Amino acid sequence: MSQYELAVILGMTAVTFLIRYSFFALGDKVQFPPLVKRALRYVPVAVLTAIVVPMVLLPDGRQWQLDWRNAWLLGALVSAFIAWRFNHLLAAMGGGMAVFFLWRWLLA
Amino acid sequence: MTTTYHPTRHGELLQGARDSLPMLAGAAPFGIIFGTLAGPSGLSLLGAMGMSLFVFAGSSQFIALTLLSGGAGLAVIVFTTFVVNLRHALYSATLLPHVAALGQRWRIPLAFWLTDETFAVVQHRYGAADASPLKHWYHLGSSLAMYGNWIVWTLVGVLLGRSFEGLDKLGLEFAMVATFTGIVVSLLKTRPMVAAAIAAGAVALLARDMPYKLGLLLAALAGVVVGVLLEGRNATEEGQA
Incomplete structure (x- = not known):
């Protein structure tokens, strides 16, 4: 491993860890104000939706695919429906994946 | 799960x-x-x-x-x-x-x-x-x-x-999509939460071409802001009623 590689890895490790540890470092020494606490409750929904929506509507990263041939969209809709109707996460994951792979296989 | x-x-x-x-x-x-x-x-x-x-x-x-x-x-x-x-x-x-x-x-x-x-x-x-x-x-x-x-x-x-x-x-990445979708839907219990998801999804689409995943950050921020604003408004309305 060259010195340059070593420097790249060390640099990337340092910034990544500092970001991840930024708030954990505070521990119980700090109490977030109520507004911040309220805001943080929206982070999971906001981030996860922001990750999923483009993956589902533009599976190749470039083109919109708003039709029934889109296995990503269909699979995600099935996952969403199972989670909403039965409130069972494992079933939502399994059901969505089954439909996704089945659909790709059928359309292939 | x-x-x-x-x-x-x-x-x-x-x-x-x-x-x-x-x-x-x-x-x-x-x-x-x-x-x-x-x-x-x-x-x-x-x-x-x-x-x-x-x-x-x-x-x-x-x-x-x-x-x-x-x-x-x-x-x-x-x-x-x-x-x-x-x-x-x-x-x-x-x-x-x-x-x-x-x-x-x-x-x-x-x-x-x-x-x-x-x-x-x-x-x-x-x-x-x-x-x-x-x-x-x-x-x-x-x-x-x-x-x-x-x-x-x-x-x-x-x-x-x-x-x-x-x-x-x-x-295989679809496994991540299926899981995240299930988690998000199970969290959509209130109207501000739903609005936060819609805002985040919309901004993620609009900002998808921004470099370095900045669009993701912007989308998350939009979702949080919309959720907090709506929750604040609902709370005031309920307080006054």
Whole structure:
């Protein structure tokens, strides 16, 4: 491993860890104000939706695919429906994946 | 996914790993592809393994490969890594209330292992109704599973070289989509929450071409702002009624 590689890895490790540890470092020494606490409750929904929506509507990263041939969209809709109707996460994951792979296989 | 409740450390640890299973499958092709691309991008075997062992952040590792093969300087790579991984600060802040009481020997490793996948899985567990004092063992279980998985698949990729072409077309990443979708829907209990999801999704689409995953950060911010504003308005209306 060259010195340059070593420097790249060390640099990337340092910034990544500092970001991840930024708030954990505070521990119980700090109490977030109520507004911040309220805001943080929206982070999971906001981030996860922001990750999923483009993956589902533009599976190749470039083109919109708003039709029934889109296995990503269909699979995600099935996952969403199972989670909403039965409130069972494992079933939502399994059901969505089954439909996704089945659909790709059928359309292939 | 935590319908069976294990009140032991061991049980929480295993459950955390088990609940991360779809994420492990989803991360595997990325680990392999990262490993196979490392060599051609100018990273040695040790360098590729070192990156997965110490940086442990998939998307920034991929971007680093692109930058390395393009001959980018150290500062550019480190700064790009910073921007791409900035969303983890949000996770760190969100999970803080759940780990604040733990000692540094817990908080440091749990921070090191914080990924999109583990965040999604553990915030769901921390939010579960039971008041188990051992939920950090669940967190540890998910973290260790994701870490071991990433290292193993990176190594497989490095060893197999280019022979695994087409793996990225299998669609294993859908496991992540299915899991995240299920988690999001289970969280959509109030109108501000639904509005936050719609805002985040819309901004993510509009800003999808922004470099360095900045669109993701912007979308998350939009969702949070919309949720907080709506919740504030609902609260005032109820207060006045």
